[in-house]
Amino acid sequence: MTRQTRVLKCDPASISFSPTDIPQISDPQTVEALHSAVKLLNDRQTVAFPTETVYGLGALALDSTAAGRIFSTKGRPPDNPLIVHVSSRAMLRGLLPPSYKISRIYDILIEHFWPGPLTLLFPTDATLVPPIITANQPTVAIRMPSHSVARALIAVADAPLAAPSANSSGKPSPTRAEHVFRDLEGKIDLILDGGPCGVGLESTVVDGLHSDGNIRVLRPGGITVEDIEDVLRANLGDMEQQPRVLVHRRDYRDDAMEEAPTTPGMKYRHYSPAVPVILMYTSSVSPPDARRSSISSLIHSLKSRATQSGVVKVGILTPSDSPILDMLPDISGIEYLRYPLGPIADAAITAQRLFDGFLTLERDGVDFILIEEIEEEREGLAIMNRVKKAASESIWLAPATR
Numbered sequence: 001m002t003r004q005t006r007v008l009k010c011d012p013a014s015i016s017f018s019p020t021d022i023p024q025i026s027d028p029q030t031v032e033a034l035h036s037a038v039k040l041l042n043d044r045q046t047v048a049f050p051t052e053t054v055y056g057l058g059a060l061a062l063d064s065t066a067a068g069r070i071f072s073t074k075g076r077p078p079d080n081p082l083i084v085h086v087s088s089r090a091m092l093r094g095l096l097p098p099s100y101k102i103s104r105i106y107d108i109l110i111e112h113f114w115p116g117p118l119t120l121l122f123p124t125d126a127t128l129v130p131p132i133i134t135a136n137q138p139t140v141a142i143r144m145p146s147h148s149v150a151r152a153l154i155a156v157a158d159a160p161l162a163a164p165s166a167n168s169s170g171k172p173s174p175t176r177a178e179h180v181f182r183d184l185e186g187k188i189d190l191i192l193d194g195g196p197c198g199v200g201l202e203s204t205v206v207d208g209l210h211s212d213g214n215i216r217v218l219r220p221g222g223i224t225v226e227d228i229e230d231v232l233r234a235n236l237g238d239m240e241q242q243p244r245v246l247v248h249r250r251d252y253r254d255d256a257m258e259e260a261p262t263t264p265g266m267k268y269r270h271y272s273p274a275v276p277v278i279l280m281y282t283s284s285v286s287p288p289d290a291r292r293s294s295i296s297s298l299i300h301s302l303k304s305r306a307t308q309s310g311v312v313k314v315g316i317l318t319p320s321d322s323p324i325l326d327m328l329p330d331i332s333g334i335e336y337l338r339y340p341l342g343p344i345a346d347a348a349i350t351a352q353r354l355f356d357g358f359l360t361l362e363r364d365g366v367d368f369i370l371i372e373e374i375e376e377e378r379e380g381l382a383i384m385n386r387v388k389k390a391a392s393e394s395i396w397l398a399p400a401t402r
Helices: 028-042 064-074 089-093 104-113 148-157 177-184 225-235 255-259 295-305 347-363 379-390
Strands: 006-009 015-017 023-025 047-049 056-060 083-085 118-123 139-143 190-193 204-207 215-219 245-247 277-281 291-293 312-318 334-340 368-372 393-397
Touching: 006 028, 015 148, 023 028, 023 148, 028 047, 028 056, 028 148, 028 190, 047 148, 047 177, 056 064, 056 148, 104 118, 104 225, 177 190, 177 347, 215 225, 225 245, 277 295, 277 379, 291 295, 295 312, 295 334, 295 393, 312 347, 334 347, 347 368, 347 379
Parallel strands: 006 190, 047 190, 083 139, 118 204, 215 245, 277 368, 277 393, 291 393, 312 334, 312 368
Antiparallel strands: 015 023, 047 056, 118 139, 204 215
């Protein structure tokens, strides 16, 4: 049965938190919207809401029936675990096995990055957290969002919420309420509109449960590897062992974990719009699996591959000061739709705009999307993680052929 999806505005600036993690909300419209959402959550329904990373599709995390509605609404595979969102340290403590003691490293990361876009893996207690949340894994992924609407919703509900991105499985994550509405209209009852997301990419997922003491970044995201390294270096004493921060697929591989993931975004193709995405490498050395081409040959090939007659629309996702913008050939029957990702020097803006770029160009009816690589450092590591999963093919624009 098709539902009528309501969109209710919330004012993030009207929400503040006391030292005891209780939200104070000065805007009556926001209070009413939050209580409408909580009523649906308590009825075991899903609700879309903003976080600082992307919009989430939330349900009661400790109710397996409610959590199951996330999977059916998104078309999400059941072996893809969910992240649990909390509003306070006390709520976190209530999810963990009574005998578990939070490590010093986790204490440091929580102190510096919570609330915020950092997810940590903890041992799970299957008597507390339903196995549908963890995909039957021995760990549960937990974070505390910094977006005031998200945190207030969890606090008013007085219950942790499971919340993957609020989109059909495999699609680009939504960073605006209109993205959610366009995708899930008729499938959910309510979207809380708290404005555009500030980070624009999902949270960084960290596993610090290994006996070697090192930190493993399972998914790069809103907190950079460099941020984590800097905080640990500054807060661990000279006599304490400095952990290494290892990034999955960059510094190590774990094929067993990829097959049975402990966190979202590891096993399945993600972030893909409805049209082909082609990743353009511009580095001096050809990456593996990328065929060599000039920009002119690439555009001509797109024209020949188009399934329709008439004008072929090519979406261009590049930094606003990219040299590629001046190299696009003027070819009859090709129309370029440009979506600037911010300056080359500011990857944080690119992160904020990436998914909106995919979804905007898709909405505007492009036939192909070309996206330029950026350096895989700081936010660029998370950006390229998403772009590589979204792309159906890769091209190397060799310096001599551009």
